[in-house]
Structure formats: structure tokens, C-alpha cells
Amino acid sequence: MTAAPGAADRLRHLQAQLPPAARLLAVSKGHPAEAVRALVAAGQRSFGESRLQEASLKQEALADVGPLDWHFIGHLQANKVRPVLQRFGTIHSIDSLPLAERTARIAAEEGLAPQVLLQVKLRDDPTKGGFSREGLLEAWPQLQRLTPLRITGLMTMAPVGLGAAEREPLFAECAGLARDLGLSELSMGMSGDWPEAARAGSTWVRIGSALFGSRT
Numbered sequence: 001m002t003a004a005p006g007a008a009d010r011l012r013h014l015q016a017q018l019p020p021a022a023r024l025l026a027v028s029k030g031h032p033a034e035a036v037r038a039l040v041a042a043g044q045r046s047f048g049e050s051r052l053q054e055a056s057l058k059q060e061a062l063a064d065v066g067p068l069d070w071h072f073i074g075h076l077q078a079n080k081v082r083p084v085l086q087r088f089g090t091i092h093s094i095d096s097l098p099l100a101e102r103t104a105r106i107a108a109e110e111g112l113a114p115q116v117l118l119q120v121k122l123r124d125d126p127t128k129g130g131f132s133r134e135g136l137l138e139a140w141p142q143l144q145r146l147t148p149l150r151i152t153g154l155m156t157m158a159p160v161g162l163g164a165a166e167r168e169p170l171f172a173e174c175a176g177l178a179r180d181l182g183l184s185e186l187s188m189g190m191s192g193d194w195p196e197a198a199r200a201g202s203t204w205v206r207i208g209s210a211l212f213g214s215r216t
Contacts, residue, residue: 010211014207017195022203023205024044025071027207028048029054033058033062037065039211040068048073050074055087071089072088076094082106090116091114091115094118095118096131103149112148113148114150115185117151118154120133120156122174123159123170124159130156152184153178153184155187167197188202191211194207
């Protein structure tokens with residue numbers, strides 16, 4: 001299995017469209033290690049995965065290409081915190097205070113200082129979790145004390161079916177909340193809505209199908 005034809009060209013095209021503050025996180029879940037390898041050869045180093053077992057096999061297959069910047073972007077189950085910390089330097093999906101506390105405790109046991117982004121849910125969406133604005137502000141004093149976590153930003157996703165005119169205010173609201181908390185990173189925007197997220201100040205856009213093509 002090989003990368004979809006033109007993946008390197010799509011990478012260059014997307015990079016050319018991103019504003020200077022936004023970085024491209026190539027969402028490689030559902031795509032083979034060979035597709036990742038082709039993008040590494042084209043200069044991409046940051047990759048997002050959401051399934052631990054799939055990611056572990058891929059990381060082992062790519063050990064020869066040198067260190068890559070792996071981000072965990074899926075729902076983080078409490079019983080998977082330790083292996084996720086062992087394999088990912090950045091986690092985008094800390095969605096509750098208890099999960100943050102567990103992650104901090106295990107990171108300390110492992111001697112790790114992961115970068116984490118807090119998942120926020122700013123619109124009603126039964127399919128997604130995350131801190132509400134009010135819940136995050138209430139938990140913020142406790143979250144700030146959770147060493148060795150390095151809480152650097154927020155992550156949010158637009159509900160399915162939300163139009164572009166509604167997505168941009170959502171992303172702007174998340175950016176404003178991050179500024180209020182003194183956080184510099186924003187993980188917002190995917191293949192279908194990254195332009196609105198980038199305009200709102202996203203620093204990580206999570207691109208899968210628009211970069212890799214359809215999943216195999």
C-alpha cells in the first residue's frame with residue numbers, strides 16, 4: 001500500500017494556504033505507515049492519531065525515519081492514559097478535571113512533562129465531550145497546579161452540520177477563551193472547516209482526508 005497519488009502536492013498546497021501562525025497536523029489515523037512515510041519525505045513531521053493500537057504499530061514501522069512529533073487527538077480513556085503518555089508528546093483531548101488529574105499523576109510517575117490541550121465544548125453536541133466555558137473557568141485554578149502537565153492551549157470541534165457562518169464565531173469564541181486564560185495554542189479546524197478556524201487564530205489545523213485522500 002502506498003500514499004495516495006499527489007499527497008506531497010496536497011501537502012505543499014495546504015501549507016501555502018495556511019497563515020503564518022497555523023501549523024498543519026497531518027491526521028494519519030486510518031492511513032498506512034507508507035502514507036505517513038511519503039509525507040515525512042516531503043517534509044511533514046507532525047502527525048495526529050486517535051487509536052492507540054493503530055498508532056503504536058505505525059510508530060514502530062516508522063522508527064527508522066527518526067523522531068516524529070506525534071499528537072493524540074482522540075477520546076482519551078482513563079485506562080489508556082499511561083500508554084498514550086508513553087507514545088505521544090502532545091494530547092489534544094483532556095476533557096475533564098478528573099482526567100487531567102489522572103494524566104498528571106501518571107506523567108509524574110513516568111517522568112514525563114507532556115504538552116496538553118484542554119477540550120472545550122462551546123455548542124450543544126451530544127457526540128462530543130469537553131469542558132463548558134463555565135466549567136473550565138471553575139476548574140482553572142486546580143488545572144494550573146497539575147504539574148508536570150504543560151497546559152498550553154484549547155481544542156474544540158464544530159458540531160456536524162454547523163454552517164460556515166456559525167463555525168467562525170465558535171472558533172473566535174474559543175480563541176477568546178484561550179486569550180483570557182493566557183494560553184497560546186489553539187487546535188481548531190479539520191478538512192472541512194480549517195479556513196474558518198485559521199482565520200480565528202488556530203495554531204494547529206487537523207487535516208486528514210484533504211491531505212491523505214480517502215481512507216483505505
